[in-house]
Amino acid sequence: MADRIQPRDDVALMPGYHSPQVDVEVRLNTNESPLPPPESWRADLAAAIDRIGWHRYPDRAAAVLRERIGALHAVGPEQVFVANGSNEVLQTLCLTYGGAGRQVAVFEPTYALHSHIARLTGTGVATGERAADFTIDLAEVRRVLIEAQPAITYLCSPNNPTGLVETEATVREVLELAPGLVAVDEAYGQFAPWSALELLDEDVPLVVTRTFSKTWSMAAARLGYLVGPTWVVAELEKVVLPYHLDALKQAAGTLALDHVEEMERRVAAVVEERGRLELALRDLPCDVWPSGANFVLFRPQERAGAEVWQDLLDQSVLIRDCSSWPRLDGCLRVTIGTPDEDDRFLAALRRSLTPPTAPRNVE
């Protein structure tokens, strides 16, 4: 048999992306919205499908969608780059500013795809460590940035999986220190009290990425975007494949922006529910990190995280097992669901953490 062609050496050594998709009754593992999009959005989208010229390529510039996203953030469409999920935004960033001989900087623990996507594009990854409480340690940032001179420095606020929101002072300091772009991943930005969007300026090398996958109840659609200086957006447009954003997705995103108030109400409800869940977790033998997102990181104190994860799965509750991630020994992450789903989760967790009453000694 002829030898099979091997992939690039670095790809051959790479693990794939692991996030189990299991059929369960309560799914709290990937930080989606617990609610489907509004009914009227579905009806409007059905009507829009009827109007699509399916034999023609879509609007390559996605002009209407970018105009509407820009209006949401009080910037022009030339400051908005849209793609198939914010993961494709991150990939395009790396293809444009990374590549062979260049580096990105990440500070662990953080979103695994920042380093994974960088490596896929042949970009080196310089890894720094967050402080013990998972806040950004500026001395460490200084060390990594001086050593690696990264083209892109990633921040994630609120940070996945810790839930921590970076302060404005931290983002400003990192902007001062970074030799290249600073990319703030705000996939959970709507749940946080402030946004790095406030710091955007033509002269500031800052980009902010967002997604329709979480707050917008549209994870199935794969739509994300970046807001940044026009000179960055223009370069990204050169790199992304022509017609990458199909007509249906452009319509879906544009119509979603008719429902901003409904989305804001939902965000408020999730934030309230998050408070309830955090309180309940603190009543259990668990370490709990304060969250500015739609999930909570916690660590059972008396049992191994992976065992607790399996216990919950046995009760048809799926959460995220982070216990093997850098710096997260024993940690689990739960997405805020509906109050009913969260009650199911809490009941299953209580069962897992409460030792069965000792068997009676029959002598």
Ligand SMILES: *Cc1c(COP(=O)(O)O)cnc(C)c1O
């Ligand atoms: C969920 C998530 C994303 C979203 O990616 P999409 O490709 O838009 O679904 C991006 N960044 C972080 C930190 C996330 O948690």
